Structure formats: C-alpha cells, structure tokens
Amino acid sequence: MGKKSPEAAGRRRRMMYRALALMLAAVLLLPLVPYAVAYVGGITNPNPGADLWRQVRQRETPPEVRTQVRGVDTGVLINARGESWRQFRMEQLIPWSGWFLGGMLVAIALFYLLRGRIRIDKGRSGILVQRFTVNQRLAHWFMAVVFTILGLTGLVLLYGRFVLIPLLGPEGFSVTAAACKEIHNLFGPIFPLAVLLILFYFVRGNGFRGVDFKWLAKGGGLLGGHASAGHFNMGQKLWFWGTLLFGLSLVVSGLILDFPVFGQGRPVMEWAHFSHGIAAVLFIGGAFAHSYIGTLGMEGALEAMTHGTVDANWAKEHHDLWYAQMEAEGKVGAVPGQEAPASSGSPETAGG
Amino acid sequence: MSERFEQGVAALRRLMDARIVSYFSSCVHCGLCAEACLFYTETGDPKYTPIYKLEPMRKMWRQENTFWGKLGVKLGLTEPLAEQDLADWETLVYDSCTLCGRCSMVCPVGNDIAYMIRKEREGMVAAGYAPDGMKEATRRALEIGSPMGVTLKTLRATLKGVERNTGLAIPVDAQGAEYMTLFSSMEVVNFPEYIESIARIFAAAGVSWTISSEAFEATNSGIQIGDSKAAGELVGRVVSAAEKLGVQYVISPECGHAFTAIRWEGANLIGRPLPFKVIHILELLEQLREEGRLKLEGHTDIRLTFHDPCQIVRRGGVVEQPRQLLREVATEFVEMRDHGVMNWCCGGGGGVSANERAEPLRLQAFQRKKKQLDELGVETMVTACANCRIILEEGIEHYGMDVQVTGLTELLAEHLAGPAES
Amino acid sequence: MFLDFVEGPLWYAAAAVFLVGVAWRLAAIARAGLKEDLSVPRTAGAPGAVATVFRRFLPHREFMRPAAFQMVAGYAFHIGLFVLVLFAAPHVEFIEQRILGFGWTPAPHWVFLLAANFAFAGLLLLWLRRMLDPVLRRISTLDDHIGTGLTFVVMFTGCMALFESHDFLRALHMLFVDLLLIYFPFSRLMHAFTFILSRGFTGATMARKGVSA
Structure with a gap:
C-alpha cells in the first residue's frame, strides 16, 4: 500500500481542520458552561458578593443556610416578601378599607336622611309576640360584646398610627396600642365560641327559600313597597351566613396569627393577615349596617333582641309569613314571663 | 305608720338571725331557685322566683344590716320597708309558696329559702297581712281546737264508726299507754280509714296506744300562717296532754306540716325539750316491720308510685321508710323522675290549701304533678x-285524670297478715 | 407617680378597708345570733354542715339540667378567676414582694391565656344573662351590676397590662383592684366568704333532720 491516493489525503486534511475548529469552539465555549447551566438550572453565581446578597434577600432559591437557632424561618435574614406584604398593608388595605368603612357610614347617614326611621305604619298594637328566646339573645349579645371589643382594638391596631398618634401623641399611642394588642390577642380565642353560639342558636330558620329571592328583588321593601318574609328575611339570612363565613375566616386566620407556635412560617402568617384584615373590614362594615337597622333605623326592632318580643304590628309589617305562622300556632300575645312594660316592681294579686 | 305595721317590722327585726343575715349576704341573685319552684315553672312568671318572694324581708335586712341600706335610708335615697310592700307581697308569700323547700335544695350558696319565707310570714302576720282563710283556720284552731272546726264530739262520732267497722275498742285517755296518737282534722272528717288502719295495725302488732280527748289535733295552723305564739299554744296543748297521760311517744299522723310542727319546731316553740319522743307513723310502721311485729302478706300488682309529702320527706327526713314499706306490699312500685328529697310539691302545702283565693294558681301549679x-x-x-x-285528688279531678290516690298506712292495713296472735 | 399612689397609699387603704370590712360583715352575722335548736336531732349538725359546704359545689343529680348554664358559666368564670388571681406571674411576684414574702411557681403563659378566656367568657355570659333573662332582670339590683362590672374591669385592665410594657397600664389595673377591694365588703361580693356559712347553716339544719342537703 505505498501509493497514497490524492483523494484520501484531501479527506483526511478536511477532517483535521473540522476537528481543530470544533476544539477551538469547545475551548471558547467551555467557560460559558457554568453560565449556561446557571441560566437553565440555576446553581451558583460566580460573584460571591451578589451570591450572598441574593441568599440573604432570599430572592431566588431556597438557600442552604445553616443556623444554630432552631425555629421557623430562623434561616431567613431578610424576608423579601415582607416588603410586598408591607406595601399591601400600607398602600392598599389601610386606605381602601378606610374608604370602605367611611363610605358605609356615609351611605347609612344618607339612607337615614332619605328614608328616615322606618316606623311601624299602623302604630303599636300593644300585643306582643315572642321572637327570640333568652338563649338566642344571649348568643347574640355575647357575639356583639366580643365583636365590639375585638373590632375596636383591631381598628386601633390597623389605623391607630394615622388616627391616634395625632390625637394622643406617640407616647399615648404606644400605651394604647400595647393595651389593644394584648386585649385583641386575649379576647381572640373567645370569638370562636361566639361564632359557635350564633351558629347553634340561629341556624334554624336561616335556610334560603323562594320567598327570599322575591324579597331581594323588591329590595327588602327598604325603599318602599312590601316584601314578604318568614322569621328571617333575605337580608338577615345573608347576614347570618356572612357572619359564619367572615367569622370562620377570622377564626382560622386569627388563630394562625395569635399562636405562631405550630410551625407556620411567614408566608402563612402573611396570608393569614391578608385574610384577617379583609374579612374583618367587610364584617365591620356589615355590622355598621346591621346595628343601624336594628336600632335607630327601625322602630320596634331592638326590643326583639333586648326583651325577646316584638309588637304584633311590627311582625305583620316586616315578617308577615312568620306572623301568620305564629298566629296559626296561637302564640300571638302569649308571652310567658314577660314583664309588663309599666311594671312597678310590685306583684299583682296572684291567682285572682 | 300603723301600729300593726310596726309590730310586723319589730317581728322581722327580731327574726333576723345569723342564718338569715348570712343567707341575704350570700345570695348572688343567680335565679336558680326559680327553676326549682313549681309556681314559676308552671306559670313562667318571674315574680314567682322564690328569692323574690323575700323582697320585704330583704328590704328589712338592707336597711338594718347593710352599709348602703343604712346610709341610703338616712339620706333619703333608699325607700325603707313600707306597709305597702307587705300588702303587695301578701299573695306571693302565702299563695305562691307551699314551704316545700325544693328551692332550699338547689341554692348554690346554700340558702334555706323556705326557712326565710317561714320567718317572713311571722312579720307578715304580725302586721296583719295574711290570707283570711288561714287567719280563720288559725282562729278556729285556737278556739275550737281544730282548723276545720272538728270538736271532740265529732271525733267521738268518728271513733264510734271506726269501732263498728273494725270491731276493736279505740283507747281514749288510757293512762300509761306507750304511744299517744294525733290525727289531722282531715283524717277525722274525710279519711277515717286512716284511723281504722292504725287501729288494726296496732292491735295486730300489740302496740300500747291511746288518743287524748284534750289534744288529738295534729295540724298546726300557727306554723303555716307564721304565728309562733299560736303555734306554741297548739304544741303546748299536745305537750300537756301527753304529760298528763304519761306517754313515751307521740305519733305524728299522715300529715306533712303537723310533723314539722311538733318534731322539728315543737321544742323550740315551747322553749324546752319535749318530754316525749315524736315519731312519724311511717317511722313507727317501718320500725314495727323490722322488729317483726308488723306482719304483712300478699301484695298488689298494680303499677303505683309514691308522692313524697314535702314536710315528711324533704323537710322531715322520713325518706326511706315509706319506700321500704311500699316495696313489701307492691310489686310494681315505680318512682317519679324527681322523687325523695327532690320531689315536686302537690301545690297545696304550707297553708295554700286553706287559702281559697289561691285555688286557681294552685291548680295551675298542679300541672307539674x-x-x-x-x-x-x-x-x-x-x-x-x-x-x-x-x-292531689282535686287536681286529678280538675284535669280529668284517671289516677287513684290512697294512703300508705291504709294500703299496709289491707295487707295485714291474718288474725293477729297478740 | 400614679403607680406609686395606687400601689402605695391607696393599696394600703384598700387592703385595710377590705380586711376590716370583711371581718366586720362576718362579725355582724355572728352578732345576729342563732337560737339553740331544742329538737332531738337524727344525726349531728356539724358533720352535715361540712358535708353540705362541699356537696353544694355540684347541683343535685335531678337538678343538673336546669342548673347547667349557671354551672358551666359559673365554673368557667370562678376557676378562671382563681387561676388568674393566684397564678399569673405578675400576681405571684406581687404576692411575694408585697404581701406574703414568699411566692410559688406561676402558671405558664398558655395556662394564663386559657384561664383568662374561660373567666371572660363565663363572666360575660353570666352578666349578659342577668340583663336578658326575665327572672334575673326581676331580682337583680344595682349592686349585682356594680360588682360584676368592677370585676370585669379589673380583669380587662389586667389583661391590658399583661405585656408589662407600660407603668400606666399596670397602675390602671391596680387602681381598679383597689376600688374592687374597697367595694367588696359593702357588696354581694361577700358571698365569696359567706357562702360557707350559708351552706353550713343549711347543712346543719338538714342533717339534724336526717336529710343530706
């Protein structure tokens, strides 16, 4: 095989060139591999300063941080999400909820000016109908008191910085805020009991029926006209279910916030805070309307929750279906143990 | 301020003993006593709350025993107890309380409310505020010897009938007998069967007994109306009769408050220990049965229950004896849900039955039974x-129920074992 | 200043009024006297008195249901209150430094929290029922509401001061404690002592009759 073919020699030379070019390219590209790998899979940054900063800020990946301190999130030096939580609280939750609650009050005031107090059209008949039992009223007022305490202290914690510091000064606000925080955290766990009592004593009669949607279509008769209703109307039913919904949300988020000892980390706490704040504000707004219509807004409504009875004419005008049912059962006017309105404390002749 | 009212105030002041002062100091107005009272549970009217029936006495306690009360009365800020209060409360104190003492069993701070009402009645009666029916009964008891006006003549007539029916001689004024029996007027007039029954049982068991012609009446209207003087006078008659006959025991009959009157209040009313032992007929019968002197045979298979008379059971301590005796003669003895010391009153104790105007309320309260x-x-x-x-019979009739009522002693007499060998 | 006053002169004055007042009230009961009972007892009175003092901590079996509310709410409040008063860390410290000279192990925070929740829930339920139930409305007096209200405010301010971050809050709590102590002997709060006597009297009488009351 002494004689080389000129074709074969040319092929070999071309292969050599290609290999050389490939090697050259490989040499040139090799340093870029970490970059490429970093780009695709995200391992390390060759810049030690930036690497550290990223880990501290926890912006990118879960870092391999070791610490002697045992606990949830103890390896996190700066919580980057905290900034977005703070922004949400300061720039959205507080101003928007402030507008919402203020708006509710203005709307109620406007409603009062336009509609006035809703009177009993036919006046009082003097005949009483039992509307709520002692236990129902107890559940209601227990909720009312606990709700008010938690609501007020909660609002101080939310808006105190803006509203109270100008009024009380930083020192005064510090004392108030500390007190409110303790009360809020301490009364918090009583709230679930209040929600349970409400559920237990009011769930009967709060199921939705066809008549409720008619009531809703007529705007509850708030703006005139008559809307039929049973023991509870659609507004009350929505309020009942809303209480449970908001209540449940507040209970779950509140317990997460109040007892940070079950391994919940910051992200969970932040979500709990969002949901706690939003549910609370909506609930408080609803409570404004509820309190208004139950007291100033409607003649003869409050006594249902204080004495447990309502006037027959009130019942006919607002809960006609319920009244008809009570009448059929012979329960109108038969109110055992009801103190006569003009009771002087001296008993009348017994058994006479 | 009338003189009578002042007497009432003086009586209330005198009766404000350590128990009552402690009871008023302890009451936290929890309202539980209402749930124990049949006048409240059957009407739902809060004025029938037991502790509320003590308002006049509470006012007295407040103005005499508390700082705010004394200060308030002195400054004219607090209304002191007024005659009108007694007038207003008369019906609550007399018509809607049978002194059954169920409330005293449930008070969380341990107040004996029945005891307080018993004392409050002393003030009421001293001031002249008591129901006419009870006043009359007390007057008859003092003048004739029986609240129902039963005289010795009536008793003798009844005893004649008893002797005819039983064929037994009824001992009257038998010197040196061991037991002296008392009867309630109701038994003499309405239930002579009771007298026949004990005559038969005593003959069979060989009990040495007698009736005193001077004091055969067991009931004590003074206790019911709250007149200690009258009550003491009535107890005194029994004591002197018993002393005259030289008996060792006085038997209290099937009558509730009669037992309380002589067994628990008797000695205190006359101010010295009784010179004899008081025994309730049920206690004696159970004792005789245990000793084997009371022999019973046969039994009734009718389903029956026992109504606990408050003053004998809860307030008298004779709890187990009637049950023991009843089990001897009844196979189908069942208990009501609340029984024994937690029984419900018939509604007519504590003088309510002698108080005509209380009848409608009493019948309403009977719904509990x-x-x-x-x-x-x-x-x-x-x-x-x-x-x-x-x-009970009145209530059963009023509500058209089908229930028979009988006395335990009678039931036992029906099951007396054969001709006695005594 | 404020704190010095309520923990100094006012505290001593309040404690004195409390001690003297309670002693005076108890003496007044003793002074009212009791006539000797001449009836022949079935069983001795004294053991019956002791037995009833304890027995009345629970209602009769037959009365469990009617008494359920008062029992549950009442015990929630009373037990909660006792734990708070005797085992809250700042209280133990106060008792050690200012009253007895020795202390004991305070309750851990979670026990405190539980006790406070029970006490508040119980007191609120009892107080609200007093305002709503026709029977309780009929028999309640101003004293009942003042006593309950003061107790509530004392507990409330106590919880406000829980963090021990501000002297003012501690002083506020102490002020109401002083007021409560001063009010105590003149009020129905006395039942805390006299219930033993009342149960005892009734227990003794009923035991003499052979009834366990």
Missing part, C-alpha cells in the same frame, strides 16, 4: 299526707 304522673302512666298514687291527698 300531672306531667310527672303522665310520664309514668300509673293508675295509683300512694302518699302519706292527708293534705297532699286532698290536693
């Missing part, structure tokens, strides 16, 4: 108090 009976579905109710028996 009706519910208890309906729950059990029994046909026969045994009791051991002539007053309970009358009230």
Whole structure:
C-alpha cells in the first residue's frame, strides 16, 4: 500500500481542520458552561458578593443556610416578601378599607336622611309576640360584646398610627396600642365560641327559600313597597351566613396569627393577615349596617333582641309569613314571663 | 305608720338571725331557685322566683344590716320597708309558696329559702297581712281546737264508726299507754280509714296506744300562717296532754306540716325539750316491720308510685321508710323522675290549701304533678299526707285524670297478715 | 407617680378597708345570733354542715339540667378567676414582694391565656344573662351590676397590662383592684366568704333532720 491516493489525503486534511475548529469552539465555549447551566438550572453565581446578597434577600432559591437557632424561618435574614406584604398593608388595605368603612357610614347617614326611621305604619298594637328566646339573645349579645371589643382594638391596631398618634401623641399611642394588642390577642380565642353560639342558636330558620329571592328583588321593601318574609328575611339570612363565613375566616386566620407556635412560617402568617384584615373590614362594615337597622333605623326592632318580643304590628309589617305562622300556632300575645312594660316592681294579686 | 305595721317590722327585726343575715349576704341573685319552684315553672312568671318572694324581708335586712341600706335610708335615697310592700307581697308569700323547700335544695350558696319565707310570714302576720282563710283556720284552731272546726264530739262520732267497722275498742285517755296518737282534722272528717288502719295495725302488732280527748289535733295552723305564739299554744296543748297521760311517744299522723310542727319546731316553740319522743307513723310502721311485729302478706300488682309529702320527706327526713314499706306490699312500685328529697310539691302545702283565693294558681301549679304522673302512666298514687291527698285528688279531678290516690298506712292495713296472735 | 399612689397609699387603704370590712360583715352575722335548736336531732349538725359546704359545689343529680348554664358559666368564670388571681406571674411576684414574702411557681403563659378566656367568657355570659333573662332582670339590683362590672374591669385592665410594657397600664389595673377591694365588703361580693356559712347553716339544719342537703 505505498501509493497514497490524492483523494484520501484531501479527506483526511478536511477532517483535521473540522476537528481543530470544533476544539477551538469547545475551548471558547467551555467557560460559558457554568453560565449556561446557571441560566437553565440555576446553581451558583460566580460573584460571591451578589451570591450572598441574593441568599440573604432570599430572592431566588431556597438557600442552604445553616443556623444554630432552631425555629421557623430562623434561616431567613431578610424576608423579601415582607416588603410586598408591607406595601399591601400600607398602600392598599389601610386606605381602601378606610374608604370602605367611611363610605358605609356615609351611605347609612344618607339612607337615614332619605328614608328616615322606618316606623311601624299602623302604630303599636300593644300585643306582643315572642321572637327570640333568652338563649338566642344571649348568643347574640355575647357575639356583639366580643365583636365590639375585638373590632375596636383591631381598628386601633390597623389605623391607630394615622388616627391616634395625632390625637394622643406617640407616647399615648404606644400605651394604647400595647393595651389593644394584648386585649385583641386575649379576647381572640373567645370569638370562636361566639361564632359557635350564633351558629347553634340561629341556624334554624336561616335556610334560603323562594320567598327570599322575591324579597331581594323588591329590595327588602327598604325603599318602599312590601316584601314578604318568614322569621328571617333575605337580608338577615345573608347576614347570618356572612357572619359564619367572615367569622370562620377570622377564626382560622386569627388563630394562625395569635399562636405562631405550630410551625407556620411567614408566608402563612402573611396570608393569614391578608385574610384577617379583609374579612374583618367587610364584617365591620356589615355590622355598621346591621346595628343601624336594628336600632335607630327601625322602630320596634331592638326590643326583639333586648326583651325577646316584638309588637304584633311590627311582625305583620316586616315578617308577615312568620306572623301568620305564629298566629296559626296561637302564640300571638302569649308571652310567658314577660314583664309588663309599666311594671312597678310590685306583684299583682296572684291567682285572682 | 300603723301600729300593726310596726309590730310586723319589730317581728322581722327580731327574726333576723345569723342564718338569715348570712343567707341575704350570700345570695348572688343567680335565679336558680326559680327553676326549682313549681309556681314559676308552671306559670313562667318571674315574680314567682322564690328569692323574690323575700323582697320585704330583704328590704328589712338592707336597711338594718347593710352599709348602703343604712346610709341610703338616712339620706333619703333608699325607700325603707313600707306597709305597702307587705300588702303587695301578701299573695306571693302565702299563695305562691307551699314551704316545700325544693328551692332550699338547689341554692348554690346554700340558702334555706323556705326557712326565710317561714320567718317572713311571722312579720307578715304580725302586721296583719295574711290570707283570711288561714287567719280563720288559725282562729278556729285556737278556739275550737281544730282548723276545720272538728270538736271532740265529732271525733267521738268518728271513733264510734271506726269501732263498728273494725270491731276493736279505740283507747281514749288510757293512762300509761306507750304511744299517744294525733290525727289531722282531715283524717277525722274525710279519711277515717286512716284511723281504722292504725287501729288494726296496732292491735295486730300489740302496740300500747291511746288518743287524748284534750289534744288529738295534729295540724298546726300557727306554723303555716307564721304565728309562733299560736303555734306554741297548739304544741303546748299536745305537750300537756301527753304529760298528763304519761306517754313515751307521740305519733305524728299522715300529715306533712303537723310533723314539722311538733318534731322539728315543737321544742323550740315551747322553749324546752319535749318530754316525749315524736315519731312519724311511717317511722313507727317501718320500725314495727323490722322488729317483726308488723306482719304483712300478699301484695298488689298494680303499677303505683309514691308522692313524697314535702314536710315528711324533704323537710322531715322520713325518706326511706315509706319506700321500704311500699316495696313489701307492691310489686310494681315505680318512682317519679324527681322523687325523695327532690320531689315536686302537690301545690297545696304550707297553708295554700286553706287559702281559697289561691285555688286557681294552685291548680295551675298542679300541672307539674300531672306531667310527672303522665310520664309514668300509673293508675295509683300512694302518699302519706292527708293534705297532699286532698290536693292531689282535686287536681286529678280538675284535669280529668284517671289516677287513684290512697294512703300508705291504709294500703299496709289491707295487707295485714291474718288474725293477729297478740 | 400614679403607680406609686395606687400601689402605695391607696393599696394600703384598700387592703385595710377590705380586711376590716370583711371581718366586720362576718362579725355582724355572728352578732345576729342563732337560737339553740331544742329538737332531738337524727344525726349531728356539724358533720352535715361540712358535708353540705362541699356537696353544694355540684347541683343535685335531678337538678343538673336546669342548673347547667349557671354551672358551666359559673365554673368557667370562678376557676378562671382563681387561676388568674393566684397564678399569673405578675400576681405571684406581687404576692411575694408585697404581701406574703414568699411566692410559688406561676402558671405558664398558655395556662394564663386559657384561664383568662374561660373567666371572660363565663363572666360575660353570666352578666349578659342577668340583663336578658326575665327572672334575673326581676331580682337583680344595682349592686349585682356594680360588682360584676368592677370585676370585669379589673380583669380587662389586667389583661391590658399583661405585656408589662407600660407603668400606666399596670397602675390602671391596680387602681381598679383597689376600688374592687374597697367595694367588696359593702357588696354581694361577700358571698365569696359567706357562702360557707350559708351552706353550713343549711347543712346543719338538714342533717339534724336526717336529710343530706
């Protein structure tokens, strides 16, 4: 095989060139591999300063941080999400909820000016109908008191910085805020009991029926006209279910916030805070309307929750279906143990 | 301020002993006593709350025993107890309380509310505020010797009938007998069967007994109306009769408050220990049975229950004896849900039965007993108090129920074993 | 200043009024006297008195249902209150430094929290029922509401001061404690002592009759 073919020699030379070019390219590209790998899979940054900063800020990946301190999130030096939580609280939750609650009050005031107090059209008949039992009223007022305490202290914690510091000064606000925080955290766990009592004593009669949607279509008769209703109307039913919904949300988020000892980390706490704040504000707004219509807004409504009875004419005008049912059962006017309105404390002749 | 009213105030002041001062100091107005009172549970009217029936006495306590009360009265800020209060409370104190003492069993701070009402009645009666029916009964008891006006002549007539029916001689004024028996007027007039029964049982058991012609009446209207003087006078008659006959025991009959009057209040009313022992007829019968002197045979298979007379059971401590005796002769003895020391009153104790104007309320309160009976579905109710028996029968008739009422002693006499060998 | 006053002169004055007042009230009961009972007892009175003092901590079996509310709410409040008063860390410290000279192990925070929740829930339920139930409305007096209200405010301010971050809050709590102590002997709060006597009297009488009351 002494004689080389000129074709074969040319092929070999071309292969050599290609290999050389490939090697050259490989040499040139090799340093870029970490970059490429970093780009695709995200391992390390060759810049030690930036690497550290990223880990501290926890912006990118879960870092391999070791610490002697045992606990949830103890390896996190700066919580980057905290900034977005703070922004949400300061720039959205507080101003928007402030507008919402203020708006509710203005709307109620406007409603009062336009509609006035809703009177009993036919006046009082003097005949009483039992509307709520002692236990129902107890559940209601227990909720009312606990709700008010938690609501007020909660609002101080939310808006105190803006509203109270100008009024009380930083020192005064510090004392108030500390007190409110303790009360809020301490009364918090009583709230679930209040929600349970409400559920237990009011769930009967709060199921939705066809008549409720008619009531809703007529705007509850708030703006005139008559809307039929049973023991509870659609507004009350929505309020009942809303209480449970908001209540449940507040209970779950509140317990997460109040007892940070079950391994919940910051992200969970932040979500709990969002949901706690939003549910609370909506609930408080609803409570404004509820309190208004139950007291100033409607003649003869409050006594249902204080004495447990309502006037027959009130019942006919607002809960006609319920009244008809009570009448059929012979329960109108038969109110055992009801103190006569003009009771002087001296008993009348017994058994006479 | 009338003189009578002042007497009432003086009586209340005198009766404000350590117990009552402690009771008023302890009451936290929890309202639980209402749930124990049949006048409240059957009407739902809060004015029938037991502790509320003590408002006049509470006012007295407040103005005499508390700082705010004394100060308030002195400054004219607090209304002191007024005659009108007594007038207003008369019906609550007399018509809607049978002194049954159920409230005293449930008070969380341990107040004996029945005791307080018993004392409050002393003030009421001293001031002249008591129901006419009870005043009359007390007057008759003092003047004739019996609240129902039963005289010795009436008793002798009844005893004649008893002797005819039983064929036994009824000992009257038998010197040196061991036991002296008392009867309630109700038994003499309405239930002579009771007298026949004890005559038979005593003959069979060989009990040495007698009736005193001077003091045969067991009931004590003074206790019911709250007049200690009258009550003491009535107890005194029994004591002197018993002393004259030289008996060792005085038997209290099937009558509730009669037992309380002589057994628990007797010595205190006359101010010295009684010179004899007081024993309730049921205690004696159970004792005789245990000793083997009272022999019973046969039994009734009718489903029956026992109505506890408050003053004998809860306030008298004779709890187990009637049950023991009843089990001897009844195979189908069932208990009401609340029984024994937590029983419900018939509604006519504490003088309510002698108080005509209280009748409608009493019948309303009887619904409690009706519910208890309906729950059990029994046909026969045994009791051991002539007053309970009358009230129960009236209630049963009023509500058209089908229940027979009988006395325990009678039931036992029916099951007396063969001709006695004594 | 404020704190010095309520923990100094006012505290001593309040404690004195409390001690003297309670002693005076108890003496007044003793002074009212009791006539000797001449009836022949079935069983001795004294053991019956002791037995009833304890027995009345629970209602009779037959009365469990009617008494359920008062029992549950009442015990929630009373037990909660006792734990708070005797085992809250700042209280133990106060008792050690200012009253007895020795202390004991305070309750851990979670026990405190539980006790406070029970006490508040119980007191609120009892107080609200007093305002709503026709029977309780009929028999309640101003004293009942003042006593309950003061107790509530004392507990409330106590919880406000829980963090021990501000002297003012501690002083506020102490002020109401002083007021409560001063009010105590003149009020129905006395039941805390006299219930033993009342149960005892009734227990003794009923035991003499052979009834366990």
